[in-house]
Amino acid sequence: MAKKSDPTQPVDLKDAFTPAAIQDSAQQIWQAGLGAFAKAQEEGSKAFEALVKEGTLLQLKTQAAAEARILEATSKMTSMANDISARATGQWDKLETIFEDRVAKALGKLGMPSSLELAELSARVDALTQAVQKLSPTEAAPPAPQVDRARRKTTASPARASARKAKAGG
Numbered sequence: 397m398a399k400k401s402d403p404t405q406p407v408d409l410k411d412a413f414t415p416a417a418i419q420d421s422a423q424q425i426w427q428a429g430l431g432a433f434a435k436a437q438e439e440g441s442k443a444f445e446a447l448v449k450e451g452t453l454l455q456l457k458t459q460a461a462a463e464a465r466i467l468e469a470t471s472k473m474t475s476m477a478n479d480i481s482a483r484a485t486g487q488w489d490k491l492e493t494i495f496e497d498r499v500a501k502a503l504g505k506l507g508m509p510s511s512l513e514l515a516e517l518s519a520r521v522d523a524l525t526q527a528v529q530k531l532s533p534t535e536a537a538p539p540a541p542q543v544d545r546a547r548r549k550t551t552a553s554p555a556r557a558s559a560r561k562a563k564a565g566g
Contacts, residue, residue, distance in 0.1 A: 500510060509517070 504510070
């Protein structure tokens with residue numbers, strides 16, 4: 397069996413090219429390659445796991461930052477919408493007041509009483525009605541019922557129709 401050489405000792409060139417030395421050297425190269433492959437595989441999986449862990453942490457941080465930005469933007473948009481809504485409501489209130497004032501002015505020019513004047517007049521009528529009831533010894537007669545014009549026309553229409561026919565010569 398061939399004697400293995402010590403890799404730390406200088407190699408004699410005569411001994412380096414013997415078939416046993418070449419085979420021994422090839423075996424060592426092969427074993428070194430397998431060791432490097434195993435080491436790379438072991439270190440590679442550890443590195444891969446570390447990268448996955450670091451990527452997960454970075455993703456969580458990014459999502460948290462994005463959610464914070466979305467909440468901030470939503471808050472700003474809600475504030476702006478409320479502000480615009482308040483302004484629009486104020487403008488509608490102003491427009492409504494202007495419209496009511498102009499309608500009241502136009503009605504006043506036409507001689508129409510305002511709702512306040514009607515309420516005062518109604519209160520005065522109520523007060524006068526109570527005063528009349530206190531002064532009269534007997535109960536006041538109930539107001540006369542109003543005749544429904546549509547009803548009156550239907551009851552009188554056959555007589556009117558025959559009178560029209562006679563007048564027309566029919």
